[in-house]
Amino acid sequence: MSTQYPALVVVVPLLSAFLISAAGWANKRLCFPIAVVALAISTYSCFGLLVRVLNEGVVVYRWAGWDPPWGIAYYVDHLNALVLTVVAVVSLINLVATKKSIDEEFPDKLGPFYSLYVLMVTGCLGIVATGDAFNLYVLLEISALTGYGLLAMGSKGRAPLSTLNYLYMGTIGACFYLLGIGYLYIVTGSLNMVDIAGILPSLYQSKAVMAAFIICMVGVWLKMALFPLHAWLPNAYTYAPSAASSLIAPLATKVMIYVMIRLILTVFTPEFAFTTLSVSNAVVWLAVIAIVVGAVLALQERSLKKMLTYVIVAEVGYMVGGAWLGNSAGMTGAILHIVNDALMTLCVFLAVGNIVYKAKGHCFEDLQGLFRKMPFTMGGFVIGALSIIGVPPTCGFFSKWYLISGAIKAGQYHFMAALLFSSLVCVVLFFRIIEIGYYEPFSEEHGHGHGHHQEPSMEEAPLSMVVPLLIVAAGLVVVGLYTGDIVEHIIRFAIPKGLA
């Protein structure tokens, strides 16, 4: 069975999505167990695949038995396997953690919700696993369409509107990617990533190849919300239901960054991206602006969830900048940060989900006295926040370390300055939250109407929501402690030898 791991990773959640949708009409209680089992099998296959890749190197899977480039093939290497594992783990943990809030928010639409959830995960897994440029587009649209559906069910009015804006931008992004693939196809005649990479070197001077690269990049940047193209993200994530935002916030942008790195590393080799085209300085500057603007915009927000969405915008800047530094330390930092940022974002968004579940709001006023009310949730939140700031031994520190050493090696000191600046801003941001949650008195209107000042009782979120949060928080530290091993055994092989 182990030869079929690449198929199982994608196919099991896909099949389960249809089963869930059909089962939802018969018995709503069947949906959740099917989804959990499917994602668990998928996660197990991801780990199996990772082990196989570590032992054997690149695993090739030919769909429908046709040889590439005629059929569609998966080439699972270290980078794929690592990101696949992260995607599967994040979605599985989030599914278990948000069951209660899903039950509360969509009591009569459980079937469609779980079906869309699993399809969204299938889309992300497929994007990460695939070795075919057009297949990537189709999966991009699956994960995007299901994402729109999940995001739109938040607050009335605002959520559909901001999701519609996301849809316009997301569609333009995906279409740009499709157009770039078309440009590549017209000059190479192939759609298979490895095949294209073999043909391209003789065409590096072609204007069409250059245009293909730039168009693909712009499309991917639109989807990952890099700075001037980020306008859709904050509102779309803020007004979404918490189960959806804690799935999509960790996955959607990170998967797109994976796509960018895959395009740079495999399809258009690093020499083309960093040497033939002289745009990497401009992109690093763009990333610097993204980091600074994201941090500054986060400062002026008075809603916890919206503040975190601007932090995501800044984090996207980290990874884009790191990838475009053009050296192996920067690329290592970017890949490591995909893993870390997915876990960090999951951690803080799960905490926000718990807060929304209990306090019914995510504005700063709702946070008062929360440390006494929900100590475990806030404990998890603090660990996530420390990781975003970059405090050792949490994992955020190590990826920032690699990014900064990459910036020094490349001589891009403004990138390093931006990283440090945003860390400082994050300190301010999160200590403000902690201050509100810890020191300010528990306000009367949130109390139970007792006249005298009473020590508020502990009102922690249900166990099924707190335990996954704490597991993720512990995971942040564990991943941080094992960073050396991850870099040594996995990421080192993902980066081509040519990269200095």
Next chain:
Amino acid sequence: MKFLGLVIAFITGVFLVYAAVDFPDWADPESPASTHVSPHFIEKTMEETSVPNIVTAVLADYRTFDTMFEATVIFSAAVVCFFVLRTFLKKEEREERLYRHVLTGVTIRVKEGGRIPPSDDFERIDDSWIPHDLIIKTICRLMVPFIQIFALYVVAHGHHSPGGGFQGGVILGASVIVLAMSHDLRTTLQRMREKVVGILCAVGVLLYAGTGALCLLLGMNFLDYSALAPILGVGPVTARSHGILIVEIGVAIAVMTAMVWIYNNVSSRGNYNEGL
């Protein structure tokens, strides 16, 4: 905003024109796109899959993995439409009902939750009802079976002529939509209830993915139809041809129901009370 749009569109346009100059000429038989991968499809399709329509063969066999996700896209769009729009009204919210006497066209309003016992003489109509139009209703009802037969032909004959699961499925869906437009949503829902639509949509795509999983269980790669040869009792090449037909049927079911599902939700704004 208008100015910004113009500027962005202009810059992108100039950039694309600049890049397009390097393209091979239009319809040049020597261009890389026509010489690298595609000749294999054109020359080998017949002997490898025994399907004369190359597009069908590439769609449902060489790149069948894409097509499975294509069917999934339409499935997820239908589920999203349902998920976003559908509102389940409680019974009490509808206070009055409108009925029409079929023979005379007289309209009756029944208030305060009352209802007329079901009979052939009266039919329930929408709040924003339109006059009874015999010609449109009769013509559309006559057309529906012919549309459906044509759709089945398109699905079944996709191996030899343009067509296949998608086109056939859309036409099948259109036949139901024609019925819904000429009569009303209620008539369609009586023939094809929401639950049936929802389950069939999932079953259609499941048929596709399930075929693939069956191939996997039979020891070949996912969707490698030649694994079905022992079950179907034919050679591996013919099995590919039959496999294509099976998945096309699955696609047709899924696309038909997805179109109907989207239409039902969009045209009634999700409350299923009144259609177009």
Next chain:
Amino acid sequence: MTDFAQLVVAKYNYWIYITLMMIGLYAIISKNNLVKKILGMNIFQTAIILFYVSIGAKKGATIPILEHGHGPAHGAGSHVVHAADYMNPLPHVLMLTAIVVGVATLGVALALALKVYRHYHTLEEDEILAQIRKK
């Protein structure tokens, strides 16, 4: 000048696709009405489909359906298929997928627009923003 004219004639399909695409892009960015934006989005997508179909065209070739494919009566080995005689089928396959993706996106976009209308009772973006600001 003749060079330029030749360039225009040899690739006119590409120029038209770029024109259509820019019309669509302009509409998505600049239009105020949500449904008009969706229209622009669809025009944008169809323009890309036109581009791909143009890639698949081949001078002196016919549609990609094999002529002698109907039944084994002709004998499988009696004729050889030449790639130059048939259009490139691959872009057609890709675009079938893209069309379906397009209609799926359209359905979702319209559903969202309906939901927006249900809450704000208008489809004009500036009026919606004014309502949001008023709150």
Next chain:
Amino acid sequence: MLWQLDLAILTLVVIAAVGSLMVKDLLGAAILFGAYSFMMCLLWTIMGAVDVAFTEASVGAGVSTVFFVAAVFRTTRRTKD
């Protein structure tokens, strides 16, 4: 293929696209969009992409237009641009 016919259809495609975006009535825009899709379908038939044209005729000119009309009926025909 006749280049005159080709050119005429290409022009009509652009006109239909611009028209559907310019007309100040959403129902009219939806119908013009149907015309645009149908012209596109003709264009693809000329280029030999029969399967794509078939799909566009049923999906683009058929069902998409119905969706648009349904959505416009459930919202409003009014538009400012």
